[in-house]
Amino acid sequence: MKKHKNIMIFGTGSNVGKSIIATGLCRIFYQDGYRVAPFKSQNMALNSFITKSGKEMGRAQVVQAEAAKIEPEVFMNPILLKPTTDRKSQVIVNGKVYKNMDAREYFAFKHNLKKEIKRAYDYIRENYDICVLEGAGSPAEINLKEDDIVNTGMAEMADAPVILVADIDRGGVFAAIYGTIMLLEESERARIKGVIINKFRGDKSLLANGIEMIEDLTNVTVLGVVPYVKLGIEEEDSLGIDKYNEKKDAKIKISVIKLKHISNFTDIDALSHYSDVSLKYVKSANELGNEDVIIIPGSKNTIEDMKDLVEKDMARKIIRLAKSGTVIFGICGGFQILGQKITDLNNLESNLREISGLGLLSIETVIEMEKITTQYENTLKNVSGILSGMENVKINGYEIHQGYSYLENGDKSKNLKEIQKNCIFGEKKLKGMVRENVIGTYVHGIFDNFEFTNSFLNKIRKNKGLEYADKKFSYSEYKDREYDKLAKVLRENIDIEKIYEIIEKE
Structure with a gap:
């Protein structure tokens, strides 16, 4: 087996495209002949899946496992938080319910989960060539960084280089990149090896000056600008479900x-x-x-x-x-x-x-x-x-x-x-x-x-x-084509060779 390598995906905030970039990288590494596994130490989502062994995990890592052409397993997402009210969540550890906790109780408790997270990641380290790790929300939430187990803390635990994803579609992309990097500790900033600007619409040449300036300010390379592309890959959370628009001519x-x-x-x-x-x-x-x-x-x-x-x-x-x-x-x-x-x-x-x-x-x-x-x-x-x-x-x-x-x-x-x-x-x-x-x-x-x-x-x-229809539609085959489409988009717009250099240097 090849020596294990990894790469971690941070985001400047929630819903910027961390999961989709991680999914695309899983498919690219698979296409290039590697045995690759996704990993997210802690997921907060009401979208979950049940593995063949009856364990519950977040669907985002299920999607990434599908892209990597492997069976979804709970070691890819050892901690899952499922909100039950505005203040409480059901805490699921290694696929089984632990208990319901409010935010303060969980914050005080979560350091106890590090050994479970390490055990799960060590399994990937021993059995896969490459791991694509995903963070959660923003790594620069300075009030929540103590005992972090999903962003900077996880990157340190896995000793992983980091790519930061920023969403230009919501505006303020350069401020988000700069602010995120500058709020990190010096050792944390040193892990960030590249930036990806996501969901761009328009002429990329208009970004050239801004990219040059943000690279000078942060000393971090912009690896590419990914265009806004409509893909049939499921959303990680309910922030994206309003994408379903009515079809005017649908019967x-x-x-x-x-x-x-x-x-x-x-x-x-x-x-x-x-x-x-x-x-x-x-x-x-x-x-x-x-x-x-x-x-x-x-x-x-x-x-x-x-x-x-x-x-x-x-x-x-x-x-x-x-x-x-x-x-x-x-x-x-x-x-x-x-x-x-x-x-x-x-x-x-x-x-x-x-x-x-x-x-x-x-x-x-x-x-x-x-x-x-x-x-x-x-x-x-x-x-x-x-x-x-x-x-x-x-x-x-x-x-x-x-x-x-x-x-x-x-x-x-x-x-x-x-x-x-x-x-x-x-x-x-x-x-x-x-x-x-x-x-x-x-x-x-x-x-x-x-x-x-x-x-x-x-x-x-x-x-x-209405007329009878007999559409032989395989959803699994459709999704597989979409993963290939995503990989093609990333290869065309991101410096994949540079990403390989990043993971090889670490």
């Missing part, structure tokens, strides 16, 4: 409820690649009413999001639209919201112990201590309504949920056997249910299954009198 209109605690919104990504499907995120009741499908996605705080839907009058509007025939599709937290009630006796997610759901499915959900984290594979059963004709369609995905949903048993007048016929996977602890035009499931990634998605969309087309 199928889908509204996605933008919950306050929305999670795993990447479940929707595959739908955006159908030419006749228009997707939009909605946050108010008056935005609803002209769509064919309403999707209620995952939530990290289902009870609070249900409460918010009621307060915004969106709950009443969704119920009315469901009764008029609009297809309602709930995923994970959205599935729980479709039921009769949600109970949280241990206050794991909310101060409320119980709340009524939308009442569109005959289920009740109990938030329990055990967190379900597993990959899932099954075939559809007991299909009816909008899913009729899809018997035995294969579904692959994964589950991440706190607690279970059960068939409602409070109303003795209901025929339990009739209700059971709507359980689309057949388990007693429900994974999914359909009732005419209302569908719910715990399976994340369900729309990545093109046979299911084709059949589902064709049901919508049939209901609208």
